[in-house]
Amino acid sequence: MRRRIVIDGETWEAFPSGRVNVYGRDQFALVFQLGTGPQRKQRVTRYSPIGHRSPDRALGELSDRQLYDLFRQSQPAWTAPEAAYGAR
Numbered sequence: 001m002r003r004r005i006v007i008d009g010e011t012w013e014a015f016p017s018g019r020v021n022v023y024g025r026d027q028f029a030l031v032f033q034l035g036t037g038p039q040r041k042q043r044v045t046r047y048s049p050i051g052h053r054s055p056d057r058a059l060g061e062l063s064d065r066q067l068y069d070l071f072r073q074s075q076p077a078w079t080a081p082e083a084a085y086g087a088r
Contacts, residue, residue: 001056005067010034014067016055017044017082028055029082032071042077042086045070 002015017029027048034041047070049058062070078086 001059003059003062003067005032005064005071007068007071012043012071014059014071016059018055026053028058029080030059030070030074031077031083032074042083043071043074044077044080044082045074046082 002013004011004013006012012032012034014030014032017031027046029044029046032043032045049061051061052058076086077083080086
């Protein structure tokens, strides 16, 4: 599942990273992406779902406000293993 959210006038796409961490289904990484190709920007955050433990369903349960808050606490892709430290 992918969701779109507007942040500061730019439309970012949010989706689960697909990478499994040591916390299993208790914590997921979420990738925010702006644009495509080599010029794209990515940010990553981790969150613990309250309801469903499936990454796609958990993402679907988030309100727009929750998604916005997760974006605000995200970090650049080059600092996150879930985004291969920004490798392209």
